[in-house]
Amino acid sequence: MFILNTNRDYRRPLEPADAETLGIAAAAGVERHLKYRDNNTETRLVSLPALAAEAGVAAIHIKDEGHRLGLGSFKALGGAYAVVCLVLEEAGALLGRAVDMAEFQSPAVRNVAETMTFTCATDGNHGRSVAQGASLVGARAAIFVHAGVSNERVAAIARFGAEMIRVDGSYDDSVKMAASVAEERQWTVVSDTSWPGYERIPGLVMQGYTVLVREALRQMQLPPTHVFIQSGVGGIAAAVAGHLAIVLGEDRPIFTVVDPARAACLFETARAGHPVTVPHTEPTVMAMLECYEPSLVAWRILSRVADAFMTVDEEDAVSVMKRLAYPAGGDRAIVAGESGGVGLAGLLKAVADPAIKAALSIDDRSRIFLVNTEGATDPRKYQDIVGVSPDVVDGEMAGKE
Template identity: 40%
Template structure:
């Protein structure tokens, strides 16, 4: 472990275990994700989100390639989360109907006949904003109800966006993990269905479906890279809250490519680094962090790892990094102000932290040993997934226009 001007690093020795001792990634197999993508393609709103190639920036950072998958274009919701919530709700309804997913489309699930057979279902979740908006949107599209609880400090704009999708929503006085417990308790009291993008003992089925839903992103990205005539990434930087998103992407890559998968760097905010804490503990078990979890990276402000994704991240991710807020802010400014002919990407706090970290690895002398160990050189092809746009416009403007959370050399 090293401490470089408040960025913490940890190489994960668990990746060196024999494959037979690692958790399975079979639930993210190519065959399974074929079904997921087919379901998402059945949405009338479906389009492949852009994969932007930042060639000028790659040259500036002395690497071969930098791609940014821009999820701000996903279904008009400004974030990727709807992919997980919609697939999980679709799977839940398919089980209620007794029909396999490959016989159903999103349009079929919207029909009055399905509503008459299933009745009215209320889906409930806890969220900092993006996941709840996706669940609310999917429930509303399918003629069902949604109730959404948000942790204290959540942006009012995100609350308004969730309510605009027809959900009953409120900001609590609890942190994220306690808000999850609140949602689960209300579900038990009222007969609601929890659609949560984290897992705990006894609650694994729906979180597994959510992780499968997220894998549409990496399937699209790899196909876009092939279509452009490029080779697959050598490196991928994945931001982490509870770990569902990162576990989905890494699990798919591990199942598809095995030992030839891209080297993975897991990136967390310093106020909510539960995966880093779990790796440092070196006992193979997930560990929680507590407190208010105050960070501008609201989508990553989670203190308890997803019990499903934890095993994947523990067994297959090479590096863990913990970043202060200025790293995310720097990534946002870099994407908003591209060099040369590079395209502009509007990326929110949780979406930009990976690129912010790449920029510091390229520029800071004190990080050169890490850069060398990662082999971030002219042969490196780096994939970043910008998971959200300006979902909190006030904070976005303050950072990009006014220079909030500056990087001080």
């Protein structure tokens, strides 16, 4: 399914608060934050010229977040960043002075952090980031996971010392449970989705994501003409689209939001013109995108700066995982988890459909930007789908360096 953005807010300026959250100064601040983090390196921008030629476009670039900060996904940039920011703010309030990021592991800050508990609901990747952020500053973390989260992903979060709490039902059920328990126990919710009255912290999470766009623009010779970004609740799509709109202005690329057909909350929200909750059907293989209700902040941004919305099917996600693992024509291999290559799946569906291709003005001059949002965050599931372990694919990558 495909629709153009016809909402009344389309092309209107971002709300001032959103423009500040996703702006140039904020992204520069995130980069400064990362300088104090272990394992911090810019992730690769991978060019796929053979695939670009096959798709009939000038270039395809994928920002590969599969090794970000040792956590395996772009979510490493959001939850941990928000946790550290909140601890520094609390320390500043108690100490009566501004507390800089350079002090984030100091005894004074850790004394404050030890009194704080951070919580969230997660499909896997966001919870891992929140748990890591809490461990960095010496705070507690309590992470809610729904029935569909694999044991491997739960174990990857628990290794940071987080308390793991299983919830029957879906991701949205775990979001509600996390908020309820946090209110009762006075924990701080660090969610990557937002709801009425709860926007600032999800904004910080999204702010963390802007750094991958900042890096990518430096790594490209020319800015992209088109962007396809996958969406769960909308945070990554809104962060990328919003920051590009601020940095590039009228020269910003044509931006398409890509949803799983089985959890198309942004697509249906765009079609309705207001936030909607979609019904639960069969689970999607795109586990990190299995969300049935959009983030209000993300929708407010995307209603203004996204140009189109589309869905992809289960077989599309599986196909691009294999296509990236076994590239043709000498292109570099990429380890993409079940949700990682969904933006590419959207692009390939778009160029195969003459009507969509024309609607998005894609031609042989188009320069496409995508984000591999996760590597093999569940290595066993990756091997079951792709037929080879992620280590083997990583080895192929290393052999081409």
